[in-house]
């Protein structure tokens with residue numbers, strides 16, 4: 235067997251192993267398979283990409299573009315000041331929008347150009363935004379510029395300082411949310427996925443179908459994606475980038491620190 239065939243065989247075995255581990259986590263989701271998966275994700279970029287592609291909820295490429303990498307570098311740099319942090323966030327949010335639209339269903343119809351007839355495209359259902367304050371509001375601004383007609387639901391979740399349990403502190407729902415709406419949740423950082431699980435449960439209670447929910451995120455941790463994938467296998471997630479892991483303080487690593495504090499300039 236020549237070197238190339240051995241390499242191909244190794245790659246195929248890696249894919250089968252990765253697929254087996256992944257299916258194991260979705261079907262049985264035992265703690266040990268999850269741990270092995272996470273170790274694979276953290277330790278080997280190739281495995282990480284294979285596994286990532288297998289995650290059914292993620293509806294975009296796991297490989298960030300060079301432009302996204304450059305913009306993220308600015309967000310990650312601890313010397314970046316508020317003004318520049320906001321500008322970079324707005325640019326990344328702009329790139330996220332086309333990924334969100336790719337994850338939505340569209341309808342086609344015929345239009346007349348000044349020259350001929352051709353195919354036209356439009357989203358097949360109205361969009362609703364859900365922003366989890368405060369960080370969710372940061373990318374919401376850019377999303378609203380692109381979809382100015384969409385209603386916005388705002389939700390505030392806060393942790394009880396004594397028990398550390400998250401609780402809803404405020405919510406104002408759009409009356410236009412129906413089971414037909416395509417709901418986009420703006421959440422720049424998917425860390426543990428805990429708050430998002432609460433919000434998705436709430437949306438489902440309001441009649442929103444899981445398959446009509448898309449989370450738009452700048453930076454995600456594999457741990458949070460796995461939690462979401464296990465609990466809500468029909469949702470969609472699009473993101474600029476997946477990072478390596480969550481540290482003990484539940485910060486994304488390498489990450490960028492506290493997104494809300496850096497965006498709103500409250501980190502001094």
Ligand code: URA
Pocket residue numbers: 423424425484485486487489490491492493494
């Ligand atoms: N939220 C943040 O702002 N940063 C993290 O690293 C994780 C959650």
